[in-house]
Amino acid sequence: MSAPATDTAAATNPLKKPELDYPCGDAPEPGRASEIVPGVLWMRMPMPLGLNHINLWAIRDGAGWAAVDSGLQTPETAQAWRTLFGDGGALADGLTRLFVTHMHPDHIGMAGWLRRKFGCQLWMTRMEYLMCRVLAADTGRAAPDDAIEFYRRAGWDDDAIEVYRTRFGGFGKFVHALPESFRRLEDGATIRIGDHDWTVVVGTGHSPEHACLYCPSLKLLVSGDQVLPRISSNVSVFPTEPDADPMEDWLASLDKVKAAVPDDVLVLPAHNEPFRGLHARIDYLRASQLQALDRLRDALAQPKRAVDVFGELFSRPITGSGGLLGMATGESIAHLNYLLHRAEAVRELAADGCYWYRLS
Structure with missing residues (x-):
């Protein structure tokens, strides 16, 4: 594998997109695997979405393999696994196990599906x-009034x-019935998989308790989804917790990953390709997010709804009324909640039923 790329300008200017190194080809x-290092395999599953793939990983674990992530429940994914x-x-x-x-x-x-096929234990964090x-229990239910109100107030x-x-x-359409039990992953825990120790590094913001796995000996x-090389993780507020501040959680998690994991690792992301340049990518993601918040502050010189700041x-x-609108609104x-929590902005419920935001 080639040495990591260097970019002095990126080191001094985090808003300059770093030239990451992609050494794995x-x-x-689908249905095949590439060896990243001895005993670690890269697999890719198709998805019928705008983002059309997910990367999965397998780690030699004694006589079998420990898999990391599983793909959408679709016939195409099932065939690739078979x-x-x-x-x-x-x-x-x-x-042997599924993380x-x-x-x-x-x-x-x-x-x-994998649990039932192999009897392998599911390992994940409790909150996830x-x-x-x-x-998954929402499948078949009518949309709740709280959710309708949430999106009406967004505009x-x-x-x-x-x-x-x-x-x-x-x-639930894309999720096979979950196993009735799981083995809990905890932040900072060390887990032996085959011949190597892996440390759990938990991040938040993109999801409630996202587990990354770091192997010092294999680097x-x-x-x-905590750190991706070509796209940014979705960080959203949902109707279930409308006043949440996931942006603060995500920014703190970027700092946490940077402090916990050295820069010389090969990063195995869920989307795009394995890469080197972890710290430069984290710096860029953080700086880009802070720049977006600055643009938002400028926009709120005049009152705006959530749908007005896309x-x-x-x-x-952002057009139409489908899933992309939901992600953009979240x-x-x-x-906006990041600014509200810091008293940099205020919101008012107007006669039109929408929240209008402005700088405080």
Whole structure:
């Protein structure tokens, strides 16, 4: 593998996008695996979404393999797993354990299927497991009044609300029935997987209790969605906790990962390609987020709703009334709540039923 790229300008200017090193070549096709280092495999599963893939990992664990993350519950993912487990497949020895970084469907979707196929124990943090159970239980329910109020106050129109009502409860569509038990991952714990020790580094903001796995002896970090090389993690507020401040959690987690994990690791992210340059990427993500908050402060010189600040926060237009609108709204409110929690902004509920935000 090649040495990490250096970029002196990026080191002094965190807003200059760092030139990361991608030493692992092209991603494997679904159903195949590439060896990252001896005993660690890279797999990729397809997704029928705008972000069309997720990376999964397998670590040699005695006579079998410990997998990290599982992919969406789809026929295509199931077929890719069957190929990996089949005669001559990279995982023909079977699974010993399944580690899940967090509860989003692309990470946990096939966990129950794999548990039932191999009898392997599910390892994840407590909050992620419990939150997944709660969200999966929404399948088949009508959208709650609190959620409708949340999005109306953000500025959604009747068409967008109707689409939300229709799609509510879709979380469980891509998640196989969860195992009824799990093994808890805890921040700072050391876990022996095969011949190596891995340390759990928990981050928050993107999800409630996201577990990264760091192996000092192999100089590897499985970062999940906590640090990604080409895209930013979604950091959103949801109707279940409308006054949350996940942006503060995420920024603090970036600092925590930087302090806990050396810069010389090869990062194994959930999306895009394995890379080197962890600290430069963290610095860029933090600086970009702070710059977005500055743009938001400028915009709030005049009162705005959550849907009115998309242009200040995102690099592409947000149109329509589907999932992208929901993600953009959640992120906008996360930025606005960050300012509210610091008394830099205030919000007022107007006669139109919307929250209007302005600088304090």
